[in-house]
Amino acid sequence: MKTSFVSDLSTEQAITTFFLVHEKEIRNTRDGKPYLRLELGDRSGTIEARMWDQFEAAAKDVSRDDFVKVEARVQIYRDKPQLSLQKVRRAKPEEVDLADFLPHTKEDVGKLWAQLLEYANSIQNPWLKKLVLAVLADPAIAVRFKRAPAAKVMHHAYLGGLLEHVVGLCGLAKQIAAHYRELDADLLMTVAILHDIGKLEELCYDRAIGYTTEGQLLGHIIMELETVSKAMDAIEGFPPHLKAVVQHLLISHHGQYEFGSPKLPMIREALVFHYLDDMDSKMAAVRAALGAETGEDEWSAYSAALGRKFLKLDAFLKSGGPAANESK
Amino acid sequence: MKTSFVSDLSTEQAITTFFLVHEKEIRNTRDGKPYLRLELGDRSGTIEARMWDQFEAAAKDVSRDDFVKVEARVQIYRDKPQLSLQKVRRAKPEEVDLADFLPHTKEDVGKLWAQLLEYANSIQNPWLKKLVLAVLADPAIAVRFKRAPAAKVMHHAYLGGLLEHVVGLCGLAKQIAAHYRELDADLLMTVAILHDIGKLEELCYDRAIGYTTEGQLLGHIIMELETVSKAMDAIEGFPPHLKAVVQHLLISHHGQYEFGSPKLPMIREALVFHYLDDMDSKMAAVRAALGAETGEDEWSAYSAALGRKFLKLDAFLKSGGPAANESK
Amino acid sequence: MKTSFVSDLSTEQAITTFFLVHEKEIRNTRDGKPYLRLELGDRSGTIEARMWDQFEAAAKDVSRDDFVKVEARVQIYRDKPQLSLQKVRRAKPEEVDLADFLPHTKEDVGKLWAQLLEYANSIQNPWLKKLVLAVLADPAIAVRFKRAPAAKVMHHAYLGGLLEHVVGLCGLAKQIAAHYRELDADLLMTVAILHDIGKLEELCYDRAIGYTTEGQLLGHIIMELETVSKAMDAIEGFPPHLKAVVQHLLISHHGQYEFGSPKLPMIREALVFHYLDDMDSKMAAVRAALGAETGEDEWSAYSAALGRKFLKLDAFLKSGGPAANESK
Amino acid sequence: MKTSFVSDLSTEQAITTFFLVHEKEIRNTRDGKPYLRLELGDRSGTIEARMWDQFEAAAKDVSRDDFVKVEARVQIYRDKPQLSLQKVRRAKPEEVDLADFLPHTKEDVGKLWAQLLEYANSIQNPWLKKLVLAVLADPAIAVRFKRAPAAKVMHHAYLGGLLEHVVGLCGLAKQIAAHYRELDADLLMTVAILHDIGKLEELCYDRAIGYTTEGQLLGHIIMELETVSKAMDAIEGFPPHLKAVVQHLLISHHGQYEFGSPKLPMIREALVFHYLDDMDSKMAAVRAALGAETGEDEWSAYSAALGRKFLKLDAFLKSGGPAANESK
């Protein structure tokens, strides 16, 4: 069990805990003495570590991307904390809980998954219902869907983030379909559930969130298009025009060419879904920006994902004097 | 009372009814005989009209933008219907119902207005509630709000269209504020109600929908900024920071510089409202494109407002064979 | 057999020949007499036609998109030629040669197809060779490949144009792979052969060149991606990484997001192929612009596909005086 | 009185002078000894400072944004100068001259102000003259106008810079109105004087130049629009169309949407003023770039405000040999 996290270390503290090895190197001091240098991390951050004596066995035992157990002391070097290592060994799989090494959603994944299945079962159109349930019934998909983040950086960038994003969109889709009666609620729900399942393979998130090589070559839109198309082909009698509609909904959901959609939304449901998806992603990005500890008194730090900073509304209203207290 | 509309005229029909004069001219035939040429219109379209004999009195009596009563016969000239006028005189104000000359919403304006007031009264923040009610209580605003279109061409381009758009947005705002708990529901409702009231003066819509000169010089964002700022100044003790927030919500609601917003949304509620407003406008534009009689079997005509055509989903699904019948 | 073409008709000529019906309408003359109005066409252009007497049977017999046999006289109306019809009847399928109604390549399609197969057989990599030959062996594909145009307007917009374009690209691919030794000649040849086969379904070209509804919703990149992916899946043991590479080559071949490529070329062969494809398309567009009869003495007409006019080089050099004769 | 400036410090110098505290921190040395770290600055730059002993009282006494009096010695650490502090205390307001901490114009502010009033008094149109004089007569505005910079970074980024910029523009406006007789000289002068007064509140410049929160939410165009509109409303009988014209001149003066103008210039005077304002800003930015000590022999450093470097013309002409001496 992991007991200390990078963000909590204090000077001169002695620790015994687990980390992921991000970098490993043998270096020389100025006077030529070799030492082992590691960059270690967990879900809260990364830290430099050095082992000065008897590091040869450790250096052989551990590699980049290994989980390790260390005994060390926290020191300050050039104004930054650093670990001085006494012992390092590779961790056994059963000693490590991956959740300690990657940030994850604060929601209950089991409940989210149950909600998703409920939304899937609420679809009336038999073809679409069959399609969505078939995709979600694939065990490989289900396992990954409960873990995948929604992005590396932009929004919902934590384990379970994709599921949180998708369930949120299902809720929005249901409300909006009720608001605009001309919309086909089933199509909207279908695309809400399936629109990002390509991310299960586009991203890798075993030890850190990144992109797979195939993910970079193809992108999640193309990847999920293949998965969903095969699922439709596997349903006997699936109407070909409905297949083309579903395919269009998937490939157009980024809304613009420059975001990788090879077609603009040309179906009403595709247009609406693009708005909902974009809004929910941006709302999550704002939430992350305002929740971060950086930034100024009344402003978040600049968010590259959003191209601007956001106002800390409560702080600004309060700083305006007592009368403003009533404003919320 | 208007009995015949341009779109319903049939060849050789004799009519006695009212029109708006769009153009007026004296012309000569090829052999030099003068005649009166008018372009007449109502909410359903326009038609050419010619008066060959004894037109001098009529020509003096009527001007462009007058309503006129005519007796005429429908003829075909170069494959287009044309009116051959027997009598023309200026109409009395009490003879004319403006609604016959401008397209208008199919919704009940009285009900829409009641809904709007209900939304306004649901605001909890006392300052914002006072503000919104004060603006709506201005009789000049109320009268125009019940008539104004939301645009000349782009969306809700008919009398009452603005109110329809605003009430729709209030409904969306309420739902979305419930979905994202971090949003300030009162701010969202306030901007939904006030964001387009500058259009009451930016557009003119007495006889046809167009732009006023001031509207072209300033735009509705700047115009409503002045109106709403004065209303806030008139409320004693209105918190100055809250005033800046409301002003920011108004000026940023177009979401991008190139659409005339001098600031990008930098408050969460501003960002969300921009998505809702944009989506509702586009949905109305799609509705208009798909509702029009032009277009192909499976496609709407190209919509300049949307930069594309839209699929007639039902037609396309039906053309795919019997199995597709179940898809809706 | 078709004997007269629209572009060759001369005043007062009497003709008996076949046309395609583009539009059909019953209209009234100014004095109320009904007549039949058709717009007729062949591969050289379109012409208005009117039938004044005893047209009822003909009007029942023929519809839009029918081929018809007509007897008529050429007249001038408002400075444009027009047909005055004496007889009209639907043509029998065996009377009509489609090639008379759509422009087609001047090359020999059989020879082009043989060249294509030769290029396909020259591929060394066994997986890619199997893939390409399997796709070309599909009879549905082969039949359409010999007929399809490469585009509606932009380039090679005539029957057989796609095959002409593809065979040209195979030749370029071979030369360029020899020039840059670091390129994988087989990958380049594979993408040259397969990169546009989605156009077989994106376009319709039975009677006129246009887009299918599915073509508009998905585009040829997405359509051929599905075809080629299935073909790879059908080859037992096809290496999955090679599959991802082929998929990337297909989806990136437009080179830029705004032209519908969801990924930029990130493989050397993808980058080079994009240049070749773009250059060959533009060269064909220039050829069409300079070959057209419009334009000025030393300039082609403005080409929308190219965004400019092109110089008639020979004419310009010759107009410079006798010394310039030697320049070519 | 401030005696030493950051840019003039030399190694081992002992100083007693005033600074502004930019940052304050307690840190630990590698062996755990705490010390006080400050970042101190004046109008010429910033410098690191450390206090190793008996710093507890000082650390309590001073905060970020305080002015402090220090006794210190200049040392070199990692090739950069650093202060070793002996004494630090908060400065009394009367000890500090703000001008030592912010760069300011080299012009005489009193003379500039007198020139501005002269320009204002030269306006012929009685409404515009009344408007401009009323705004300038507001004591809050006058005080700030004599101090405000024109920008944080881009141009005239120093105290008094705004006044310098505005008076320069008044001079240009007068000349250009004489050159183009069709221009209304009074409108041009009015917008020259009023076009940036929103910057008095958009920027803060008490201790360093930055943006206020309201400034970021609204921008100076919107802020001055409210100030000037109120001033017009306060003049009885101010012609409403003239008001709309003045408002248009203010909101369009950035010339393009992407620079925050919600309307493009649609009045001749608005177009011309945009050119003058843009040119004067860019000229000031070039002056700053060429005046800076960075850059190469014949080139200024790259200017982000201008998107390029500028040639040092004299240096380049001189390096071309003796004949070039005559070129200036």
Add this chain to the structure above:
Amino acid sequence: MKTSFVSDLSTEQAITTFFLVHEKEIRNTRDGKPYLRLELGDRSGTIEARMWDQFEAAAKDVSRDDFVKVEARVQIYRDKPQLSLQKVRRAKPEEVDLADFLPHTKEDVGKLWAQLLEYANSIQNPWLKKLVLAVLADPAIAVRFKRAPAAKVMHHAYLGGLLEHVVGLCGLAKQIAAHYRELDADLLMTVAILHDIGKLEELCYDRAIGYTTEGQLLGHIIMELETVSKAMDAIEGFPPHLKAVVQHLLISHHGQYEFGSPKLPMIREALVFHYLDDMDSKMAAVRAALGAETGEDEWSAYSAALGRKFLKLDAFLKSGGPAANESK
């Protein structure tokens, strides 16, 4: 001498006057009778003309781009005036005044030229003065400079327009160099005089304003670069660095790549000159837009050159009521 102009013709008027032949054609009437159709024009517009009888000799005698003398009667056909020709013959050169066929400046060309020489002589730098005077002394240049328009459509699109534009810029250059003391007045004057002399060859303006083939291939920037470079090479000892500076001023004066400048202004004088040139061109375009007879009561017609309409300021201010009278 030309007595009647197209814009002044009235129905049934008999005229004997000169025109330029824009188009010439032999056509057939509906019943097969051939006739001669000409499109004739002068500086005020164009008109259709038909000759029904004995036109064979005329048809042989005249060609496109000839000046002709005609006897004709004005008739109305399809609501547009048309000439019915009785006689047509080619005009003798001495009968025609080109100024009747192309619009020209209202300024006195002789005076403008004298002013230009005065500006040239005011240059202090001996190299630049020698350069400018040498260019203007070339008789081929002087003759064309007094005739050339500044553009085909965008601004100063009339004979003498270039000279008017250049002399205006010299005046501006002088004032601005006095305003910004850091500017080299001689460089600014030099580029003002020489910056558009490539237009003497880029445009053709013998009978109508258009582009030469070389003009389209190279553009005036490249053309004047060659002319001015040769003139500098011809001055013994011309400093090479000064030559590079002059060349840079010429090639950068459009200010942006997309307007055909291969380099952005990187010299202060180049930047300022770009502003002046752009402003003067746009002012002329606004002048033309407001001076045209098209447009609405308070607005000019939409100007493609400016991308917008412009306000008729006086009309708008007057429509605001009596108090507004004082505003000018």
Add this chain to the structure above:
Amino acid sequence: MKTSFVSDLSTEQAITTFFLVHEKEIRNTRDGKPYLRLELGDRSGTIEARMWDQFEAAAKDVSRDDFVKVEARVQIYRDKPQLSLQKVRRAKPEEVDLADFLPHTKEDVGKLWAQLLEYANSIQNPWLKKLVLAVLADPAIAVRFKRAPAAKVMHHAYLGGLLEHVVGLCGLAKQIAAHYRELDADLLMTVAILHDIGKLEELCYDRAIGYTTEGQLLGHIIMELETVSKAMDAIEGFPPHLKAVVQHLLISHHGQYEFGSPKLPMIREALVFHYLDDMDSKMAAVRAALGAETGEDEWSAYSAALGRKFLKLDAFLKSGGPAANESK
């Protein structure tokens, strides 16, 4: 002769070799002791060097941009190698081989030059052949052509790189002219040979690759335009229209305004050449990116010149399992 290169130095190695001085400075240690600090470099990289004792004579003797001979020992300081200098003196010209200090092509420059002349002699058109041979016969051009790089950073950024690029393009031009029979092979060859000769003066590459001041003011397109135009003027009877064509080919070869072409390609050969030049430059940039030692397992490092990373195709195919071995 240079014996050690920066990239090969190992700790504690004692070296005696030559370097280029990039920077020179006298600094003080923390305790006030002065020392000489140099930044030294060769074609493989740069390294810091310090001389602690008796450096005064050396400091006087050597300057920035000098070649020096040093005796030194390699040490590690802050994890980076550094030279501790024992002796430093200026090198004699004959001791230094410039090729040790700038990267250069791996091809044989003599052979490349011979190939270039062969291509030049293959031109059939007598005017173009005369032109190309005249330019290449200029000894100043020939000497520089054999040395110049093709760019500072983007592609072929090494000595001889320009010649390598040009000869490669000549080969492509020959093949493409054979492929597209409508192309004028001589024009294509002419522009291939001449299109970048302005780079001989735009770049400086005596000690490091950079831009000349004239190069920055004018760019190579404008510079070569002057050179080639003069060469054409020097050939008696050179046809003026052919001159304009050659000039157009030169100025349009960047293909787009934003890359510094003042005209878009409007001649077929210009369009094709732009594609070839762009493709060859990008291929060289990809080659450099994939050849560099940076990057990940399956990806090159991000290339700023290309705006993306590129796949290491072989590595990716191999990582896909044994079956993939056959793919190449």
